[in-house]
Structure formats: C-alpha cells, structure tokens
Amino acid sequence: MSAKQTPNTNGWVESATNTANTAGQHVADAAKATRDYVADAANTTTNTAQQKKEETSGVLSDTAQKAREHVANAADSVSKAAKPEEEKTPGFLEKTGTAVVNTAQGAVEAVKNTIGMNDKK
Secondary structure, eight states: OOOOOOOOOOOHHHHHHHHHHHHHHHHHHHHHHHHHHHHHHHHHHHOOOHHHHHHHHHHHHHHHHHHHHHHHHHHHHHHHHHHHHHHHHHHHHHHHHHHHHHHHHHHHHHHHHHHOOOOOO
C-alpha cells in the first residue's frame, strides 16, 4: 500500500459490527434463560410451599381432633369414675358422723367416770 492509499476498513467495521450484534444476542438469550429459570424456580417453590401448607394444616387439624377426642374421653372416664364415689359419699359421711358422735359420747362418759359424776345412785 502506498502512502496515498487508505486501507479498506469497511470490511473490518462490518465484521466488528456483526460480532457485536452476535455477542449482544447471546447476552440477551442468556438473560432470558436466566429470567425463565428464576421464574420456574419461584413457581416450583410457591407450589411446594402451598402443598406443605395444606399437608401441615391437615396434620394439625387431625392432631387437634385427636386431642379433643382424648380430652373428651378422659373427662368422660373421670365423670364415670366419680359417680360411684358420689353414691358412696352419703354413706361414708353417715358412718363418719356416727363414729365421731360415739367417740365424743365415750369421751364424755370417761370424763364423768373420772370425776365421779357417772355414779348411778
């Protein structure tokens, strides 16, 4: 090339432009793929969380129901066990009262005997 000749740079510019356009398309494609991946992961996570929430709610509901049943059964058992005691209570109190009266009467008689007031004349 002589000093007066200029190199043909049109081809170089066109090649650089094509390379830049191709690189830009690759970046755009990679960005779209990343967005799609993140969106899919978010949807999967949301769906999994919803399923776990429903499963947990079911388990908690079942557990609460079983607890209510156990409490009801325990209350029923206590109630049934207490009823015979209620029926025995009046007899027990009557016997206890009679024993207290007899003990007190015996104590009174013992005091009278000790001080000589129980002499039958």
